[in-house]
Amino acid sequence: MTAENAITAIRALFPVLTALASLALVPLIRLWRGPQRDDAATYATFAVQLLLLVTAVGAALAGAGYLSTLKIGQITIDPSEPGRLLVLLGGIVFAVIVGAGEGRRAGTMGQIALFGIAAIDLALAIPSGIAPIALLLFASLGISGAAASGKDDVGRARAVFRDLRTVSLLLPAVVIAEILRTAISYAAIDASYATPASLAAGTALGVSLVLIVAAGVFPFHNRLIKIFEALPIVGSLLVGVWIPSALALIVMSELSALAGSITDPLGGAIVPGILLAGAATLTFGAVSALLHDDIGEIVGYIAVGNAGWLALAAAAALQSPADTSSRLIVLPGMLTISLFGLWLVSVRRRYGTTSISELGGWARRTGANGIALAAAIVALAALPPGAVLAARLNLLLLGGNPLIALFAVVGQVILIVAAIRLLLVGFTPQSQAVHEAETRPFANLITVSLVVGALFVAAAAAGWLALESGGTGALPPAPSVSPAVSFDPVPSGEPTSSASASPNLSPEVSPSSSGEMSPAP
């Protein structure tokens, strides 16, 4: 390998390399400080936070240009703009969360975050097909397993068990969608197949199902709630929000390509179904967030509301493939939920309780947490009005159903009210738990990083920093390789009439070996 190739490999795989480096660094620090030293965990946490920040900066410097495109034989790893942006922001967000979480396992949580954002970057760098979706699904399972380890908690173990079942069921759905998508090109030239529109509808259903289940769209919201109840916040955010959002980017890209390649309208009730699920999820998440008393559950239901927006965005990607609004809302949504997660972990760590009734006056006692939640509310409301709010309104317009739009708007308003309720509790008279809690001075590294990090993330989520414009670029295109199927090309049976016709003659799409659709010549 030449020096040039090595540099390209480092640029392409930087987040993966730093994640792997943490596997050596943390044990070395523990060895250096000695097992009996109490501060070994603190040093390990600090080192992992540093690695997270290095990953963020390194990914931003490496960028997504051609210099970072690695080719090894037939394998291409082509980092994407969205992937690199997610690493940049993920490194900062999780460094702050790990710092606020403190504790014995904070270093391990930081390592999990490193692997999570590395998996997201790698998945978004692989040309579409089964690999990126499989990578994200299995990364989600691995992260939930790692985050739940450490203590024999039945609730945690059951949440991971549920995730194992979900992931194992989603991969067949992806493969079936892939097969149906390939059949579209045959259907265009052979009347014995189903129509291209109905096959496209089946493909859209299979691909959307991955997003709907992984993101926790109604009626699959329970998985998300259990994740937020059971897993530590870093694991919850990665498994429940960040990885589903990365999946959403891939799914929306696939849906746009699918809808763009079909001239007839999609068959079935796919788009109305997804729209309905999105609006129902938003409303259900919002009302549940307003009615619950546990801040962990409330943050979980706010994440459910965000999943509703993802479903609405998927429907918009199917209806208007060229419109980028669907991809514009993904990043702000995940950053907003991360801010709520940051606030949650900080309050839980400080007061040792998650019940609203025991958290009266928390904002007066710890102003930094109040600033973090206020920033999260501003991000949730996307204020002042800008690109993010415009994208959300555009999604509702693209949906074309006033009732769905009304439900979505009402749901979003209730979500904001539920979040404001949390803030207002912070200004009521102090409860005993809050009064007796030990607080640290404001001029403290963790507190300052909490406030600065919250403001930065809120600015990105609300659209002030216009960071999302760098993350809406298209994902790497599918490789236009010729089919490498090694089996005898003679058809195994019916239909035989079209066997002599090359699929490449399809007027719309042609299959590749990866099952990918690429424009026919």
Added chain:
Amino acid sequence: MPSLELPLVLVAILAGSLAVTSAGRGAWVAIAVLALSSSALEFSVADPNRIGLMLRLSAIGIGLAAAIPENLFEREALRRDLALRTLVRTLREHPVVVASAFAGLLLGLVPLALPIESSSDALRAAGIALLVVGLPPLLTSRFIEATTRAAVVTLAGTLLLRTSIFGALDPLAALAVGAGFTCILVVGGGVATRISNAEEER
């Protein structure tokens, strides 16, 4: 190795059926046999340099090493659990699974079930049979080890079905899916241990 394709298909389906119907040693040995046979079917034809096959076998080997329970390799117990009579009795006690596997095999052999050119009949039949055998316990089982094994059977079936149409996975996808097999086995084993520990403490 086209001549070995049919025997491997039958072995894979039989191992898949035993993996979801047996308990303990028989099931884990069946999973190992299923992994070997389905990997050989998936990669033998299309992957001349065998990278995909090696990745898959290594991944499943690591996963099995982490997931299999202690005392699996007790010689006498292994001989008892793997006796032909025991295996036949297990299958006879689960006629629905055997019928499902047979129905899946027939369904997969009918080309109209998946009317896509250039697909391989034998692989398609094996894939659908394993899917039909693996999916019901994956959806309904309350036992973690059984669900883990059903997940492996389902994933193997899915990949065989995919291979029958698209050919073997490229090395990167093979790496991702191999890591997935390891992940399922390791996480499933870990969850089972944690729940049994917690229940013992309780």
